[in-house]
Amino acid sequence: MSYGMILLKLYWEFFKTGLFAVGGGMATLPFLKNIGETTGWYSYGDLMNMLAVSESTPGPIGINMATYVGFTVAGVPGAVVATLGEVTPSIIVILLVAAFLRGFRENPWVERAFYGLRPASTGLIGAACVSVFLEVLTGIRIAGEGLVNSVSLSGGALFLWPQLLLAALLLVLTNAVPRVRDLHPIAFIAFAAAIGIIFRFAGA
Amino acid sequence: MTRERLEALRDLFVTFAKIGAITFGGGMAMLPILQREVVVVRRWATDEELVDYYALGQCTPGIIAVNTATFVGQKQAGIPGGIAATLGVVFPSLVLISVIAGLISNFADIAEVRNAFAGIQVCVCVLIFNATVKLLKKSVVDYRTAVIFAFVLAGSVVFNLSPVWFVLLSAAAGAALKAFEARGKKSEGA
Numbered sequence: 001m002s003y004g005m006i007l008l009k010l011y012w013e014f015f016k017t018g019l020f021a022v023g024g025g026m027a028t029l030p031f032l033k034n035i036g037e038t039t040g041w042y043s044y045g046d047l048m049n050m051l052a053v054s055e056s057t058p059g060p061i062g063i064n065m066a067t068y069v070g071f072t073v074a075g076v077p078g079a080v081v082a083t084l085g086e087v088t089p090s091i092i093v094i095l096l097v098a099a100f101l102r103g104f105r106e107n108p109w110v111e112r113a114f115y116g117l118r119p120a121s122t123g124l125i126g127a128a129c130v131s132v133f134l135e136v137l138t139g140i141r142i143a144g145e146g147l148v149n150s151v152s153l154s155g156g157a158l159f160l161w162p163q164l165l166l167a168a169l170l171l172v173l174t175n176a177v178p179r180v181r182d183l184h185p186i187a188f189i190a191f192a193a194a195i196g197i198i199f200r201f202a203g204a
Numbered sequence: 205m206t207r208e209r210l211e212a213l214r215d216l217f218v219t220f221a222k223i224g225a226i227t228f229g230g231g232m233a234m235l236p237i238l239q240r241e242v243v244v245v246r247r248w249a250t251d252e253e254l255v256d257y258y259a260l261g262q263c264t265p266g267i268i269a270v271n272t273a274t275f276v277g278q279k280q281a282g283i284p285g286g287i288a289a290t291l292g293v294v295f296p297s298l299v300l301i302s303v304i305a306g307l308i309s310n311f312a313d314i315a316e317v318r319n320a321f322a323g324i325q326v327c328v329c330v331l332i333f334n335a336t337v338k339l340l341k342k343s344v345v346d347y348r349t350a351v352i353f354a355f356v357l358a359g360s361v362v363f364n365l366s367p368v369w370f371v372l373l374s375a376a377a378g379a380a381l382k383a384f385e386a387r388g389k390k391s392e393g394a
Contacts, residue, residue: 020371023343024268026335030360030367037364045325052324053304055331059224059297060234060269067294067301079302083294090266094274095286097264104260108386109379114263116352116378117371118343122336123356124367129332131361136325144364163326170330184228189327196323197316204315 006074007081009039014066014085019093022114023121025054025062028086030124032069033131037144041073044135056186062086137163166195212281213288219246220273220292225300227269234269238276248280269293348381 001009017031029051036042042050050072054064063083070082097104104110134140139154170188173180196202223241227234235258242248249257254276261271270290277289311317344350356370 016368018266020265020368022265022371023262023339026332026339028267029332034366038366048325048328049308049321050305051332052321052328053308054301055328057297057300057304058226058228059300060227060267060293062267063224063270063294063297064301067297068305071302071305076302079298079305083298086267087270087290087294090264090270091274091286091290093264093266094261094271095278095283097260098275098278098286108382110263112379112382113375114378115349115382116374116376118339119349119353120356120370120374120378122339122343123353123374124360124370125332125339126336126353126357127360129329129336130357132325132329132332136329142361147364149362149364163322166323166326167330170327171333174330174334185327185331186228188331189324192323192327193320194323196321196326197319199323200315200319201322201326202315202318204318 003074007077010070010073010078011081011085013039014070014082015088017066018086019089021062021121022117025060025065026125027121028062028065030128032065033128035069042069044131046072048132048136052189056189133167136160137167162199162201166192209281209284213284215246216277216280216285216288217292217295220277220289221295223273224269224293225296234272238272242276248276253279352377 013035017028017035021027021031029047032047033044036044036047047069050065050068051061054061054068057064063086066082066086067079070078070080072078074081131142134142137160139156139158139160141152141154142149143152144150170192173191174188175181219241223234223237227237238254238258239251243251243254254272257272257275258268261268261275264271270293273289273293274286278286281288308317340353344353352374356374359365360367360370
């Protein structure tokens with residue numbers, strides 16, 4: 001694919017993401033995962049790293065991720081094109097809604113559609129959550145070829161016990177420990193990075 | 205374009221660039237900062253209007269911060285205003301992430317960096333899990349929404365399909381279920 005074609009495809013893929021991701025930044029994750037899988041531009045592991053950086057830097061997470069993916073695929077022009085692609089549908093939809101603001105809020109069909117959209121968006125993020133758990137914490141891999149995904153083993157250990165232990169610890173810290181659970185995600189990301197370095201999580 | 209109009213667009217761009225640069229995490233984290241800059245400092249909208257925009261920004265497709273920026277911008281200066289505010293809110297991300305991404309790719313081969321990211325990935329797992337649980341409470345409100353959630357979750361783990369199909373199907377399903385319910389109520393009443 002020529003560089004121009006890559007930029008064009010980036011714009012189109014992010015346009016679709018901006019149009020169909022409902023519920024903010026995290027809702028774009030299933031779409032970004034899908035783009036990585038269908039184009040081979042980046043792996044799911046790469047995407048996890050981008051998400052971590054996006055959570056730890058200022059700016060809306062969804063925009064940070066779009067910029068990061070775009071940069072990874074095609075440098076600074078890629079970052080600009082991906083971000084513009086993601087905001088174009090927003091601008092169009094919001095301008096339309098603003099023009100018919102009263103009608104939009106009172107239209108029963110809009111409320112009905114969102115009644116189904118909201119749990120679906122959560123389901124998509126839930127599915128992304130399942131595959132990231134398998135990818136990071138176990139040796140089980142789900143890969144898309146054909147209509148039905150295939151399940152295989154990575155060849156390494158089935159369960160990555162140090163990772164599983166850290167996940168359990170973080171789950172408790174972020175939900176059950178008063179005061180600690182209210183800390184900004186950056187605190188937990190920094191803590192996980194320190195644990196990763198001390199216990200050589202990548203085996204490097 | 206008149207001088208005042210250009211100045212209005214510049215003000216929108218600069219204010220929203222500032223909001224983008226000092227917001228951490230987007231979404232809910234942005235509301236207090238928006239309130240201060242848009243309602244108190246600039247007086248572009250009232251508190252009630254801002255909450256309205258924000259609510260609509262959450263139930264229209266796309267990034268909530270961008271949707272809210274477009275709303276405020278278009279109210280202030282029409283379509284160019286909406287575009288100026290949106291470009292403003294994404295500008296800091298573009299600069300900052302490009303710089304950081306460039307730096308990280310240069311250090312990616314260092315053992316400590318690889319180990320750190322392997323640890324961070326575990327944390328990201330937990331953050332996504334927490335986000336899912338939080339969204340579950342808001343979106344799964346009865347058994348029908350629970351069924352839609354379960355179908356989409358299982359369907360997108362098992363099938364290799366674009367998320368777009370799940371979104372379109374569930375919007376149609378939601379509309380059909382609710383319309384059916386509305387008709388049922390009407391005939392009961394009659």
